[in-house]
Amino acid sequence: MTDANRADDLLKLTELCPPPADPGPSHSERGVRTPRLIPESHYDLVRTYGTGCFDDFLWIFAMGADNANLDIESSTGVMQSILRAKGAPDLREVLARYGVKPQDMIQWGSTDNGDSLLWIPAGEPENWPTIVIQAGQLAFVISPRSSTGVVLDILTGELNIGFFPDDFPSDHPEFSTNPYV
Structure with missing residues (x-):
């Protein structure tokens, strides 16, 4: 993913769903106990x-x-x-095509239903695909897009996750920073 594509996805997302005036501390700049390589596009999103x-459903x-x-850790x-x-x-079969085992994946999001959004860490971090795994059933959908691109695609309907509720996303998605903390 190029820097221009990454910025374009983030710009489109902020136009669709304005970010909070104060997103809170920049966690990406804090010292983290166990450093892990994370795509730069996700740091931009955070x-x-x-x-x-x-929209009270998709957690980042x-x-x-x-x-x-x-x-994330x-x-x-x-x-x-x-x-x-x-x-x-x-x-396991699908992940083997990427040279990855299920326990290698990195979770970057979830839903209120317990579905998980994870990176498949194959290749350069900016090119890691995302897999969305249904809670309990282990049905899944894979997208080649960054976390920002996946969120954008879900909120615009470009990416349809069949096991997500029919009323998500709303026509006017909103973002809440740590709404239950």
Whole structure:
């Protein structure tokens, strides 16, 4: 992904869903206990919006978030444990094509229904695809887009996730920074 594409996606997203006036601390600039490579486009998303929720449903995580439920490291550790314990042959087969195991994925978001948004860390971070995994059922959808592109595509209807509720997204999506913290 080029810097121009990354900026274009973020601009389109902010036009569709204005970011908060104060997104909170820039978690990406904090010291993090276990550094992990994260796509720069996700840092841009978090610097613009902060951690929180699109349309009271789609949650965005950050490195070093104050809320452990919204912290990439904490959430990824939990998700990796869950995925290690699951057979999920279809998921494993698809990930094997990327040279990745389920426990290698990095969680950057979730939904109120418990669905997970994860990067498939294959290749350069800016080119990591996203996989959206349905809670419990392990059905999934893969998008080649960045986290910002995935959010934009979901909110515009360009990316249809069949297991998301019919009333999401709304016609006028809003973002809430840590609405329940």
